[in-house]
Amino acid sequence: MEYKHLHEANRLSWNAATRAHNRHKGDQAAFFRAGGSPLFPEELALLGDLQGQAVLHLQCNAGQDSLGIARLGARVTGVDISDEAITFARALSDASGIAAEFVRSDVYDYFDGLAAAGGQGGSFDTVFSSYGTLCWLSDLARWARGVAAALRPGGRFVFVEFHPAALVFDPQWQPRYDYFNDAPVHEAGVGDYVGETQNAREDPQASASEAFTNPHPSHEFAWGLGRVVAALLAAGLRLEALEEYPYMNGWCAFEGMQDLGGRRWGMPPGMARMPLMYSLVARRPESA
Template identity: 65%
Template sequence: MKKELHEANRLSWNAATVAHNSHKGDQAAFFRNGGSTLFPEETALLGDVKGLSVLHLQCNAGQDSLSIARLGAAVTGVDISDEAIAFATQLAAQSDISARFVRSDVYDHFRDAQARGERHDIVFCSYGTLCWLSDLSAWAHGVSQQLKPGGRFVFIDFHPFAMVFDPSWKFHFDYFNDAPVPEEGVGDYVSQSGDGLVPEGCERGVENFSNPHPSFEFSWGVGQVTTALSQAGLVIERLDEYPYANGWKPFEGMRDIGGRRMAPPEGMPRIPLMYSLVARKP
């Protein structure tokens, strides 16, 4: 486990979160008016969560956590970013939605929660999460430990195959990469994606954001993810792939095909841009 790289990522996310939220307007009003940031895919995968305990790993600034809590779940959101958790805690209070938020490296949270004997009906994580994990096996075992018998792990993320491309759709990155990938820092993908990631309308906010803190990402293929979860004792119930990316426009010419589902340019062969997985603890 490369905790020093996690610490670098924490600083990078602290800076980026300020920029991201600057584009999202009055989020408390959005939630008070009944808004939700969940896409239909997450809602369908989660199912009826009323009365269930949900652990939301790498919850960022808490918008999806609060959307799940509004559906009747008791939600605990965990994220490494101080800025994200402080924002999430304030947003919950201003939105009058009950949720608990914890600032922690996900691996530290697994250790601490296990010591307290915590267990959940659902562990959930989504969109841009696995690339920040330096030890996939330890993560999978932590997910398994946090689930009650019969509990479910619900996961959706951008497809690792799509990450082989540069922004102009040229093959650039290695799918089978075992080394941390140094980056210039977490970028302002919210501004880049415009209304795709801000259902209430993207505002100008911070312009020309340049992160002063570098970041480090890790590559995990679909096979590695499913194997790690299986070896941690979880039973894979479904694995689905999607020819679009919810909200995100990482490549040139991406177009909204409806419902903020972003697809490649017209005429380009369809490729998997997202995948989801549901696993159950026996």
């Protein structure tokens, strides 16, 4: 793979960032044992009834959403490139009493493993991915083909992502990143966006009490909405739903964003609304 070395650099960056993120989240096992769920209403509505389904959660991070999906009655396999994230996810599964399988793998390597196992159709009823996943993918067409191949005939891909139109801005709302960009963008490292969002919610004027500097740089890729849809269609999936939202779930990405409640953030007061997030559902046809 042309960018395999960048994926490995991102793995190290995510290992460091995951430790920082989880220190802000409290006792997550107790949260789950008390009946809590990290899933937002958008995911719950899109996923629908998962009872008895086999669900593949791609780029599952530390497994919190995977366990939320398993709580809905699904048999979940979570895949993530970060060693730290998968170690945490397995421990959280044990401590919470919610069963799920977690696999440490680059998503492309995981797809290759599925292909090597053979068969005309995938084994998953639903493939799911959400929030800040596409920017780590160096080959969009290969990703879309992998998603399609992982699905059984009739299976669905459910996807929620931050809108690429918003991601052209830096945190001060200044245009910085090219929407149409084929080259990787090199950054200082995955940041502690969990802590920054928590601080913004508790006191918008406060600075982070525990500054985090990632010792490992990261490398991201920009994929416009049209290219995402085109890649999924080219992989043989059929688009069933596409929606845009004027808010972000779980991330206060820019200065002055309004806390809308429910871990949701909207545009600053007085600014014209723009799409900050989108979702789509695509299905693998029952037959070719």
